[in-house]
Amino acid sequence: MQTIVLAAGQGTRMRPLTDRRPKPMLPVAGDPLVAHTAEAAVAAGASELVIVVGYEADEVRDYFGEEFAGVPVTFAEQPNQRGTADAVRAGASHLDSGPFAVLNGDALYDRGSLATLYDSAPAVGSYRVDNPSTYGVLHTDRSGDRPRVTGVTEKPADPPSNLINTGAYVFPAQAHDWLDVGESERGELELTDVLERACVEAHVTAVPFDRWLDVGRPWELLEANEWKLDELDRRVNGDVHEDADLRGAVVVENGAEIDSGVVIEGPTLIRSGASVGPNAYVRGRTLVGRDAKVGHSVEVKNSVLMGGATVGHLSYVGDSLLGRDVNFGAGTTVANLRHDDEDIRTLIKGEVVSTGRRKFGVVCGDGVKTGIQTSLNAGVKLSSGARTGPGERVLREPGSDH
Numbered sequence: 001m002q003t004i005v006l007a008a009g010q011g012t013r014m015r016p017l018t019d020r021r022p023k024p025m026l027p028v029a030g031d032p033l034v035a036h037t038a039e040a041a042v043a044a045g046a047s048e049l050v051i052v053v054g055y056e057a058d059e060v061r062d063y064f065g066e067e068f069a070g071v072p073v074t075f076a077e078q079p080n081q082r083g084t085a086d087a088v089r090a091g092a093s094h095l096d097s098g099p100f101a102v103l104n105g106d107a108l109y110d111r112g113s114l115a116t117l118y119d120s121a122p123a124v125g126s127y128r129v130d131n132p133s134t135y136g137v138l139h140t141d142r143s144g145d146r147p148r149v150t151g152v153t154e155k156p157a158d159p160p161s162n163l164i165n166t167g168a169y170v171f172p173a174q175a176h177d178w179l180d181v182g183e184s185e186r187g188e189l190e191l192t193d194v195l196e197r198a199c200v201e202a203h204v205t206a207v208p209f210d211r212w213l214d215v216g217r218p219w220e221l222l223e224a225n226e227w228k229l230d231e232l233d234r235r236v237n238g239d240v241h242e243d244a245d246l247r248g249a250v251v252v253e254n255g256a257e258i259d260s261g262v263v264i265e266g267p268t269l270i271r272s273g274a275s276v277g278p279n280a281y282v283r284g285r286t287l288v289g290r291d292a293k294v295g296h297s298v299e300v301k302n303s304v305l306m307g308g309a310t311v312g313h314l315s316y317v318g319d320s321l322l323g324r325d326v327n328f329g330a331g332t333t334v335a336n337l338r339h340d341d342e343d344i345r346t347l348i349k350g351e352v353v354s355t356g357r358r359k360f361g362v363v364c365g366d367g368v369k370t371g372i373q374t375s376l377n378a379g380v381k382l383s384s385g386a387r388t389g390p391g392e393r394v395l396r397e398p399g400s401d402h
Protein backbone atom coordinates (compact mmCIF):
# COMPACT_ATOMS: atom_id res chain seq x y z
CA MET A 1 0.00 0.00 0.00
CA GLN A 2 1.47 3.36 -0.99
CA THR A 3 1.56 5.55 2.10
CA ILE A 4 1.68 9.29 2.67
CA VAL A 5 3.22 10.43 5.96
CA LEU A 6 2.36 13.98 7.02
CA ALA A 7 5.37 15.72 8.49
CA ALA A 8 5.11 19.35 7.38
CA GLY A 9 3.45 20.89 10.45
CA GLN A 10 5.02 23.64 12.54
CA GLY A 11 4.33 21.93 15.86
CA THR A 12 3.43 25.18 17.57
CA ARG A 13 1.95 23.44 20.63
CA MET A 14 5.26 21.65 21.15
CA ARG A 15 7.26 24.87 21.50
CA PRO A 16 9.94 25.54 22.59
CA LEU A 17 11.11 22.06 21.52
CA THR A 18 10.10 22.83 17.92
CA ASP A 19 11.70 26.29 17.79
CA ARG A 20 14.52 24.92 15.65
CA ARG A 21 13.35 21.47 14.64
CA PRO A 22 10.29 19.80 13.12
CA LYS A 23 8.16 17.94 15.64
CA PRO A 24 8.47 14.60 13.77
CA MET A 25 12.24 14.71 14.37
CA LEU A 26 12.01 14.96 18.15
CA PRO A 27 13.60 11.94 19.86
CA VAL A 28 11.50 9.02 21.01
CA ALA A 29 13.79 6.40 22.55
CA GLY A 30 16.54 5.81 19.96
CA ASP A 31 14.78 7.25 16.89
CA PRO A 32 12.92 10.35 15.76
CA LEU A 33 9.16 10.27 16.33
CA VAL A 34 8.38 9.98 12.61
CA ALA A 35 10.70 6.97 12.26
CA HIS A 36 8.42 5.02 14.61
CA THR A 37 5.45 5.97 12.42
CA ALA A 38 7.30 4.95 9.27
CA GLU A 39 8.47 1.70 10.82
CA ALA A 40 4.93 0.76 11.87
CA ALA A 41 3.73 1.63 8.36
CA VAL A 42 6.31 -0.61 6.69
CA ALA A 43 5.53 -3.45 9.13
CA ALA A 44 1.84 -3.01 8.27
CA GLY A 45 2.49 -3.27 4.53
CA ALA A 46 3.55 0.13 3.20
CA SER A 47 5.17 -0.46 -0.20
CA GLU A 48 6.52 3.09 -0.53
CA LEU A 49 6.55 6.18 1.65
CA VAL A 50 5.80 9.68 0.44
CA ILE A 51 6.78 12.04 3.25
CA VAL A 52 5.22 15.49 3.12
CA VAL A 53 7.67 18.04 4.47
CA GLY A 54 7.54 21.79 5.04
CA TYR A 55 8.69 23.30 8.32
CA GLU A 56 12.44 22.61 8.78
CA ALA A 57 12.20 20.08 5.93
CA ASP A 58 15.91 19.38 5.54
CA GLU A 59 16.20 17.58 8.85
CA VAL A 60 13.51 15.09 7.77
CA ARG A 61 15.01 14.65 4.29
CA ASP A 62 18.50 14.07 5.66
CA TYR A 63 17.27 11.48 8.12
CA PHE A 64 15.34 9.33 5.62
CA GLY A 65 17.31 9.66 2.41
CA GLU A 66 15.92 7.58 -0.47
CA GLU A 67 15.01 4.38 1.33
CA PHE A 68 13.69 3.37 4.73
CA ALA A 69 13.39 -0.21 6.06
CA GLY A 70 13.66 -1.53 2.50
CA VAL A 71 10.97 0.63 0.89
CA PRO A 72 11.54 3.66 -1.37
CA VAL A 73 11.05 7.12 0.09
CA THR A 74 10.11 10.28 -1.79
CA PHE A 75 9.42 13.74 -0.44
CA ALA A 76 6.63 16.13 -1.31
CA GLU A 77 7.04 19.79 -0.43
CA GLN A 78 4.18 21.66 1.21
CA PRO A 79 5.50 25.23 1.30
CA ASN A 80 2.67 26.65 3.42
CA GLN A 81 0.93 24.59 6.08
CA ARG A 82 -2.58 25.19 4.79
CA GLY A 83 -4.04 22.04 6.28
CA THR A 84 -3.92 18.28 6.12
CA ALA A 85 -5.92 17.95 2.86
CA ASP A 86 -3.47 20.33 1.21
CA ALA A 87 -0.59 18.21 2.56
CA VAL A 88 -2.14 15.01 1.18
CA ARG A 89 -2.72 16.67 -2.19
CA ALA A 90 1.00 17.51 -2.30
CA GLY A 91 1.83 13.90 -1.42
CA ALA A 92 -0.69 12.30 -3.77
CA SER A 93 0.94 13.88 -6.81
CA HIS A 94 3.79 11.38 -6.21
CA LEU A 95 1.50 8.32 -6.13
CA ASP A 96 -0.06 6.11 -8.76
CA SER A 97 -3.83 6.22 -9.15
CA GLY A 98 -4.53 3.34 -6.74
CA PRO A 99 -5.71 3.31 -3.11
CA PHE A 100 -3.41 4.92 -0.58
CA ALA A 101 -2.85 5.23 3.15
CA VAL A 102 -2.29 8.44 5.09
CA LEU A 103 -0.62 8.66 8.51
CA ASN A 104 0.20 11.56 10.78
CA GLY A 105 3.96 11.71 11.22
CA ASP A 106 3.55 12.82 14.81
CA ALA A 107 1.62 9.89 16.22
CA LEU A 108 2.60 6.50 17.58
CA TYR A 109 0.58 3.57 16.27
CA ASP A 110 0.81 0.00 17.37
CA ARG A 111 1.90 -2.23 14.53
CA GLY A 112 -0.82 -4.87 14.78
CA SER A 113 -3.62 -2.30 14.66
CA LEU A 114 -2.06 -0.55 11.70
CA ALA A 115 -1.74 -3.87 9.84
CA THR A 116 -5.47 -4.46 10.41
CA LEU A 117 -6.21 -0.99 9.04
CA TYR A 118 -4.19 -1.70 5.89
CA ASP A 119 -6.19 -4.92 5.39
CA SER A 120 -9.57 -3.22 5.84
CA ALA A 121 -9.57 -0.55 3.13
CA PRO A 122 -11.30 1.86 2.93
CA ALA A 123 -10.94 2.47 6.63
CA VAL A 124 -10.01 4.91 9.36
CA GLY A 125 -8.16 4.07 12.55
CA SER A 126 -10.23 4.80 15.65
CA TYR A 127 -9.40 4.94 19.32
CA ARG A 128 -11.77 4.73 22.26
CA VAL A 129 -11.40 7.53 24.83
CA ASP A 130 -13.37 8.74 27.84
CA ASN A 131 -13.25 12.43 26.86
CA PRO A 132 -13.94 12.56 23.09
CA SER A 133 -14.98 16.24 23.06
CA THR A 134 -11.42 17.46 22.53
CA TYR A 135 -10.87 15.29 19.42
CA GLY A 136 -12.36 14.59 16.00
CA VAL A 137 -15.17 12.15 16.85
CA LEU A 138 -16.46 9.49 14.44
CA HIS A 139 -20.14 8.99 13.71
CA THR A 140 -20.86 5.31 13.18
CA ASP A 141 -23.95 3.43 12.01
CA ARG A 142 -23.90 0.79 14.75
CA SER A 143 -21.87 -0.42 17.64
CA GLY A 144 -19.75 -3.57 17.36
CA ASP A 145 -16.18 -4.32 16.51
CA ARG A 146 -15.92 -2.68 13.10
CA PRO A 147 -18.72 -0.14 12.67
CA ARG A 148 -19.26 1.76 9.44
CA VAL A 149 -18.19 5.40 9.67
CA THR A 150 -20.83 7.88 8.53
CA GLY A 151 -19.05 11.13 9.35
CA VAL A 152 -16.70 12.97 11.66
CA THR A 153 -17.17 16.07 13.85
CA GLU A 154 -14.31 18.13 15.27
CA LYS A 155 -14.43 18.74 19.03
CA PRO A 156 -18.19 18.26 19.48
CA ALA A 157 -19.82 19.45 22.71
CA ASP A 158 -22.14 16.44 22.50
CA PRO A 159 -19.98 13.62 21.05
CA PRO A 160 -21.82 11.08 18.85
CA SER A 161 -19.53 8.24 20.07
CA ASN A 162 -16.37 7.78 22.08
CA LEU A 163 -14.47 6.66 19.00
CA ILE A 164 -12.00 9.28 17.89
CA ASN A 165 -10.15 9.76 14.62
CA THR A 166 -6.47 8.74 14.93
CA GLY A 167 -5.39 10.40 11.69
CA ALA A 168 -4.66 7.02 10.08
CA TYR A 169 -6.64 6.33 6.90
CA VAL A 170 -6.75 4.00 3.94
CA PHE A 171 -8.54 5.77 1.10
CA PRO A 172 -9.98 4.16 -2.05
CA ALA A 173 -8.52 5.03 -5.47
CA GLN A 174 -11.35 7.52 -6.18
CA ALA A 175 -10.15 9.69 -3.29
CA HIS A 176 -7.54 11.19 -5.64
CA ASP A 177 -10.47 13.16 -7.07
CA TRP A 178 -11.77 14.30 -3.68
CA LEU A 179 -8.72 16.15 -2.42
CA ASP A 180 -9.78 19.62 -3.62
CA VAL A 181 -11.74 20.63 -0.54
CA GLY A 182 -12.83 24.15 0.43
CA GLU A 183 -11.56 26.03 3.47
CA SER A 184 -13.02 24.97 6.80
CA GLU A 185 -14.36 27.40 9.40
CA ARG A 186 -10.91 27.68 10.93
CA GLY A 187 -9.49 28.53 7.51
CA GLU A 188 -7.71 25.23 6.77
CA LEU A 189 -8.01 22.59 4.07
CA GLU A 190 -8.94 19.59 6.17
CA LEU A 191 -8.48 15.91 5.47
CA THR A 192 -11.59 15.20 7.52
CA ASP A 193 -13.59 16.75 4.64
CA VAL A 194 -12.09 14.11 2.37
CA LEU A 195 -13.07 11.49 4.93
CA GLU A 196 -16.65 12.86 4.95
CA ARG A 197 -16.78 12.45 1.17
CA ALA A 198 -15.39 8.92 1.44
CA CYS A 199 -18.11 8.07 3.95
CA VAL A 200 -20.76 9.09 1.39
CA GLU A 201 -19.20 7.37 -1.61
CA ALA A 202 -17.84 4.20 0.02
CA HIS A 203 -18.22 1.86 2.97
CA VAL A 204 -15.58 3.20 5.38
CA THR A 205 -14.83 0.96 8.34
CA ALA A 206 -13.68 2.17 11.75
CA VAL A 207 -10.78 -0.06 12.77
CA PRO A 208 -10.25 0.05 16.54
CA PHE A 209 -6.64 0.66 17.56
CA ASP A 210 -5.31 -1.08 20.67
CA ARG A 211 -2.87 1.70 21.33
CA TRP A 212 -2.31 5.14 19.86
CA LEU A 213 -0.70 8.35 20.97
CA ASP A 214 -1.00 11.74 19.35
CA VAL A 215 2.17 13.65 20.13
CA GLY A 216 1.18 17.29 20.01
CA ARG A 217 2.21 18.74 23.37
CA PRO A 218 5.38 18.35 25.45
CA TRP A 219 4.07 15.86 28.01
CA GLU A 220 2.90 13.68 25.12
CA LEU A 221 6.52 13.52 23.95
CA LEU A 222 7.34 12.25 27.43
CA GLU A 223 4.54 9.67 27.11
CA ALA A 224 5.85 8.63 23.68
CA ASN A 225 9.24 8.00 25.24
CA GLU A 226 7.65 6.07 28.10
CA TRP A 227 5.91 3.83 25.52
CA LYS A 228 8.97 3.15 23.39
CA LEU A 229 11.50 2.87 26.24
CA ASP A 230 9.26 0.20 27.76
CA GLU A 231 9.99 -1.90 24.65
CA LEU A 232 13.79 -1.91 25.25
CA ASP A 233 15.74 -5.11 25.82
CA ARG A 234 18.87 -4.90 27.91
CA ARG A 235 22.03 -4.32 25.85
CA VAL A 236 25.32 -3.04 27.21
CA ASN A 237 27.91 -2.13 24.58
CA GLY A 238 29.41 0.99 26.17
CA ASP A 239 32.07 1.38 28.81
CA VAL A 240 30.60 0.56 32.24
CA HIS A 241 32.68 0.86 35.44
CA GLU A 242 32.72 -2.31 37.53
CA ASP A 243 31.19 -0.43 40.47
CA ALA A 244 28.13 0.71 38.47
CA ASP A 245 24.84 -1.09 38.98
CA LEU A 246 22.60 -1.47 35.92
CA ARG A 247 19.18 -2.87 36.79
CA GLY A 248 16.66 -4.21 34.28
CA ALA A 249 16.27 -3.10 30.67
CA VAL A 250 19.20 -0.71 30.42
CA VAL A 251 20.76 0.00 27.03
CA VAL A 252 24.23 1.54 27.01
CA GLU A 253 25.26 2.21 23.44
CA ASN A 254 28.76 1.79 22.15
CA GLY A 255 30.80 4.89 23.04
CA ALA A 256 28.77 5.78 26.14
CA GLU A 257 30.50 5.84 29.56
CA ILE A 258 29.03 4.90 32.91
CA ASP A 259 31.28 5.84 35.83
CA SER A 260 31.71 4.32 39.27
CA GLY A 261 28.88 4.38 41.82
CA VAL A 262 26.17 4.96 39.22
CA VAL A 263 22.82 3.20 39.60
CA ILE A 264 20.61 2.97 36.52
CA GLU A 265 17.15 1.44 36.72
CA GLY A 266 15.70 0.47 33.35
CA PRO A 267 14.07 0.97 31.07
CA THR A 268 16.71 3.54 30.24
CA LEU A 269 18.62 4.29 27.06
CA ILE A 270 22.07 5.86 27.24
CA ARG A 271 23.10 6.87 23.74
CA SER A 272 26.59 6.86 22.27
CA GLY A 273 28.93 9.59 23.43
CA ALA A 274 26.90 10.17 26.62
CA SER A 275 28.45 9.97 30.07
CA VAL A 276 26.87 9.31 33.45
CA GLY A 277 28.40 9.77 36.90
CA PRO A 278 30.25 9.21 39.06
CA ASN A 279 27.62 8.43 41.72
CA ALA A 280 24.56 9.38 39.67
CA TYR A 281 21.09 7.82 39.84
CA VAL A 282 19.09 7.45 36.61
CA ARG A 283 15.68 5.85 36.80
CA GLY A 284 12.17 5.56 35.44
CA ARG A 285 12.18 5.46 31.63
CA THR A 286 14.87 7.97 30.85
CA LEU A 287 16.56 8.80 27.58
CA VAL A 288 20.07 10.22 27.85
CA GLY A 289 20.73 11.47 24.33
CA ARG A 290 23.90 11.43 22.24
CA ASP A 291 26.81 13.23 23.91
CA ALA A 292 24.61 14.23 26.86
CA LYS A 293 26.19 14.35 30.34
CA VAL A 294 24.71 13.42 33.69
CA GLY A 295 27.22 14.71 36.22
CA HIS A 296 28.42 13.75 39.67
CA SER A 297 25.67 12.92 42.18
CA VAL A 298 22.86 13.92 39.82
CA GLU A 299 19.45 12.24 39.86
CA VAL A 300 17.48 12.02 36.63
CA LYS A 301 14.06 10.41 36.68
CA ASN A 302 11.65 9.73 33.81
CA SER A 303 13.07 12.39 31.55
CA VAL A 304 14.39 13.06 28.08
CA LEU A 305 17.82 14.66 27.71
CA MET A 306 18.36 15.50 24.07
CA GLY A 307 21.74 15.45 22.35
CA GLY A 308 24.49 17.36 24.13
CA ALA A 309 22.36 18.26 27.17
CA THR A 310 24.39 18.53 30.40
CA VAL A 311 23.08 18.24 33.94
CA GLY A 312 25.73 19.54 36.34
CA HIS A 313 26.62 17.95 39.66
CA LEU A 314 24.15 17.75 42.55
CA SER A 315 21.12 18.49 40.35
CA TYR A 316 17.69 16.84 40.21
CA VAL A 317 15.66 16.47 37.00
CA GLY A 318 12.31 14.69 37.08
CA ASP A 319 9.61 14.13 34.40
CA SER A 320 11.22 16.76 32.19
CA LEU A 321 12.28 17.42 28.62
CA LEU A 322 15.65 19.08 28.03
CA GLY A 323 16.41 20.22 24.49
CA ARG A 324 19.71 19.97 22.68
CA ASP A 325 22.76 21.44 24.44
CA VAL A 326 20.81 22.55 27.50
CA ASN A 327 23.20 23.14 30.39
CA PHE A 328 21.97 22.90 33.98
CA GLY A 329 24.32 24.55 36.45
CA ALA A 330 25.30 22.68 39.61
CA GLY A 331 22.47 22.18 42.05
CA THR A 332 19.65 22.99 39.62
CA THR A 333 16.48 21.47 41.02
CA VAL A 334 13.24 20.71 39.18
CA ALA A 335 9.89 20.45 40.98
CA ASN A 336 7.60 17.83 39.45
CA LEU A 337 4.73 17.53 41.97
CA ARG A 338 2.26 19.96 43.52
CA HIS A 339 1.59 19.99 47.25
CA ASP A 340 -2.16 19.97 46.59
CA ASP A 341 -1.66 16.82 44.45
CA GLU A 342 -3.50 18.36 41.50
CA ASP A 343 -2.38 17.64 37.95
CA ILE A 344 0.43 19.86 36.73
CA ARG A 345 -0.70 22.68 34.47
CA THR A 346 1.33 24.45 31.82
CA LEU A 347 0.88 27.11 29.17
CA ILE A 348 0.15 26.03 25.61
CA LYS A 349 -0.11 28.90 23.12
CA GLY A 350 -0.97 31.29 25.95
CA GLU A 351 -3.64 29.10 27.53
CA VAL A 352 -3.31 27.28 30.83
CA VAL A 353 -3.78 23.57 30.13
CA SER A 354 -3.78 20.57 32.44
CA THR A 355 -1.19 17.97 31.49
CA GLY A 356 -3.32 15.25 33.09
CA ARG A 357 -0.19 14.19 34.98
CA ARG A 358 0.43 14.34 38.70
CA LYS A 359 4.13 14.38 37.95
CA PHE A 360 5.52 16.72 35.34
CA GLY A 361 8.65 18.83 35.54
CA VAL A 362 9.96 21.38 33.05
CA VAL A 363 10.48 21.84 29.33
CA CYS A 364 13.64 23.57 28.14
CA GLY A 365 14.28 24.62 24.56
CA ASP A 366 17.68 24.07 22.95
CA GLY A 367 20.60 25.84 24.55
CA VAL A 368 18.92 26.87 27.83
CA LYS A 369 21.51 27.53 30.58
CA THR A 370 20.67 27.67 34.26
CA GLY A 371 22.85 29.27 36.91
CA ILE A 372 23.90 27.26 39.95
CA GLN A 373 21.13 26.33 42.36
CA THR A 374 18.34 27.43 40.07
CA SER A 375 14.91 26.14 41.18
CA LEU A 376 12.45 25.43 38.40
CA ASN A 377 8.78 24.97 39.26
CA ALA A 378 6.62 22.18 37.83
CA GLY A 379 5.13 23.01 34.42
CA VAL A 380 7.58 25.81 33.62
CA LYS A 381 8.83 26.12 30.03
CA LEU A 382 12.03 27.98 29.19
CA SER A 383 12.41 29.18 25.63
CA SER A 384 15.42 28.23 23.52
CA GLY A 385 18.56 30.02 24.62
CA ALA A 386 17.05 31.32 27.92
CA ARG A 387 19.36 31.93 30.89
CA THR A 388 18.82 31.98 34.64
CA GLY A 389 21.16 33.53 37.19
CA PRO A 390 22.69 31.85 40.26
CA GLY A 391 20.07 30.93 42.86
CA GLU A 392 17.19 32.05 40.65
CA ARG A 393 13.70 30.66 41.30
CA VAL A 394 11.47 30.28 38.25
CA LEU A 395 7.98 29.80 39.65
CA ARG A 396 6.02 30.49 36.49
CA GLU A 397 6.70 30.73 32.81
CA PRO A 398 8.76 33.86 32.16
CA GLY A 399 6.56 36.62 30.72
CA SER A 400 3.27 35.04 31.84
CA ASP A 401 1.19 35.17 34.99
CA HIS A 402 0.92 31.39 35.12
Ligand code: TTP
Nearest residue numbers: 006008009010011012013081082083087105106
Ligand atom coordinates in the same frame (compact mmCIF):
# COMPACT_ATOMS: atom_id res chain seq x y z
P1 TTP B 1 -1.36 19.14 13.65
O1 TTP B 1 -0.87 18.41 14.86
O2 TTP B 1 -2.74 19.61 13.61
O3 TTP B 1 -0.41 20.38 13.35
P2 TTP B 1 1.09 20.59 13.75
O4 TTP B 1 1.88 19.33 13.71
O5 TTP B 1 1.63 21.70 12.91
O6 TTP B 1 1.03 21.04 15.27
P3 TTP B 1 0.44 22.37 15.97
O7 TTP B 1 -1.05 22.29 15.88
O8 TTP B 1 0.95 22.23 17.37
O9 TTP B 1 1.02 23.59 15.29
O10 TTP B 1 -1.13 18.26 12.34
C1 TTP B 1 -1.44 16.91 12.25
C2 TTP B 1 -0.46 16.26 11.31
O11 TTP B 1 -0.53 16.82 10.01
C3 TTP B 1 0.97 16.45 11.73
O12 TTP B 1 1.63 15.24 11.45
C4 TTP B 1 1.48 17.57 10.86
C5 TTP B 1 0.69 17.41 9.60
N1 TTP B 1 0.37 18.64 8.88
C6 TTP B 1 0.93 18.85 7.64
O13 TTP B 1 1.75 18.03 7.15
N2 TTP B 1 0.58 19.97 6.94
C7 TTP B 1 -0.31 20.88 7.43
O14 TTP B 1 -0.61 21.87 6.73
C8 TTP B 1 -0.87 20.65 8.74
C9 TTP B 1 -1.83 21.64 9.33
C10 TTP B 1 -0.50 19.52 9.41
